[in-house]
Amino acid sequence: MIELAIAGGLVLLALAIGVFAGRKIGPRFTDLWATHVASHGEGLGPRMTQIVRHGVAAILLAIIVNAYPWPPIAGAPIGLALGVAAALFAQQVLRGLGIARWMAWIIAAIIFVALFSRSVGGLDAITNTLDMVGFNVGKRRLSLLWLVTILITGVALIAVVRLANRVVSHSITRSKAFDPTQKLLAQKLASIAVIIAAFFIGIDMLNIDLTAFAVFGGALGLAVGFGLQKTVGNLIAGIILLMDRSIKPGDVIVVGDSFGWVNKIGVRAVSVVTRDGKEHLIPNENLMTQEVENWSYSDRNVRVRIPVGVSYDCDLKLAQELMLKAASDSPRVLDTPKPNVWLSGFGDSSVDHEILAWITDPESGVGNVRSDVLNRLWWMFKEHGIEIPFPQRDVHIRSSVTPSDQ
Structure with a gap:
């Protein structure tokens, strides 16, 4: 009874320390994680307080259960608390890494059963029972125990790969030694390397x-x-x-x-x-x-060509000055290189020009630059009486008188 009371007290102490660590250290780990390890949208960040709480409690309980040969009646509460803390810790970590909820709870349940059974001395009986349900294929035994091992190993490796990829990706993104293209290439190569390493580690762990x-x-x-x-x-x-x-x-x-x-x-x-x-x-x-x-x-600079036609009767020099002003006043047109106006030809109805303007942000569109310049030019032409001609045709009718009409 004394050992049971001591075990219960140690369990309560370990759980209390876990709660204290979660409240005091958890927020600091959250800030550290968001700043130095992963982005603010990282799934582990919001769960860091619970992860620290259950993780600290599980570590302390694991030390307690292995520090003294507890009898089964005293080891049961320690094993129960250890199983629950470790299961909740695993569930929070797996959910934070994007593992499906049902899968995270299955792994948590397996961890709970394994740790609790080990603390009361019943783990061998469970593993032997699981191993008995199966059959042999060549030299390999396919059983429920093998399936559980495959499941735990696979989920653990997926979680480790996701964690490693996010940490490496964030570290490369924060690096100032690479340009954006080199960062993207380094992230992809690192991701491939992590997956290959995880594959061979899993092969080794499963003795394949x-x-x-x-x-x-x-x-x-x-x-x-x-x-x-x-x-x-x-x-x-x-x-x-x-x-x-x-x-x-x-x-x-x-x-x-x-x-x-x-x-x-x-x-x-x-x-x-x-x-x-x-x-x-x-x-x-x-x-x-x-x-x-x-x-x-x-070079990110792109030249935009804007065709404009004016009447043959207008002040050509004034029209060209207005074209330059309309281009220069447009906010996205660069001052250097300067915009220019070329006379491109004498058309049937107009004197044809091209406004040549440079922009440095083509991803924001080119058509809207043309629209802005032409809108400004329209009102300038209106103000100064510059006519924008439209096609005109003169039709001449010749009358002829035939002998029958006389």
């Missing part, structure tokens, strides 16, 4: 012989050779685009009939957002094999 993948590897090679050529080609093309920096997020490009700014370079396709809000997904391979017009490859 890699020679078993020989046939699978051959079949995968044939599949890539015959059916996945485009997928692999797009993947390699995407990596090449990021490495040679010919197309970067934020660039304004024209591919066929698609005109817009590059929103994202993905594994399979490049996302191009048009001024209409439409998002075109162009396969990476197309950008490698087709002609691409990149308006911001080496």
Whole structure:
């Protein structure tokens, strides 16, 4: 009874310390996580207080349960509290990393049963029972225990991969040594490296012989050779685009009939957002094999051509000055290089000009610049009596008198 009372007191103390740590240290961990590890939208951030609370309690209870050979009657409350704290800790972490709610609760339940059974000496009985329900395939035993192990290992690796990807991605984003394209390339390479490392770690943890993948590897090679050529080609093309920096997020490009700014370079396709809000997904391979017009490859300045026609009877010099003023007054037109006006030809009804104006933000659109300049020019022409002609035709009718009319 004395050991039971001591065990109960230690359990209450551990839980109280966990609550205290959650209230005092949890907010600090939340701020530290949001500032140095992941973005403010990270799922673990809002759960950090609960994670610290249950994690500290689980660590203290684990120390208590292993520090003394407790009899089953005294070990039961410690194991119960340890199982609950560890299960809640795992559930909060998994949910914060985007694992489905039902899966997180299944893993939490398995952790609770395992820790509680171990503290009262019944874990071997459970594992033996699970292992008995199954059958042998060659040298491997397929049982409920094996399925539970696969489930726990798979979920744990998925959680670790997501956590590592978010931490690495945030660290690369905060780095000042890379430009945006290099950051995106580093994030993708790091993500691939994390997935490959997790795969081999999982193979090792499950004691799977890699020679078993020989046939699978051959079949995968044939599949890539015959059916996945485009997928692999797009993947390699995407990596090449990021490495040679010919197309970067934020660039304004024209591919066929698609005109817009590059929103994202993905594994399979490049996302191009048009001024209409439409998002075109162009396969990476197309950008490698087709002609691409990149308006911001080496210089973001783009020249806009605005055709204008004026009457033959107007003051041509004044009209040209007004064209320059209308372009200069437009807020998006650059002062350097200066806008210019060219006389492009003598048309049938008008003297044709082109206003040449430079902008540095083509992703914001080109048509709206033309519209702004022409609107300003319209009112200036009205104010100064400059006529914008419209096509006119003179029809001459010749009358003829035939002998029959006389």
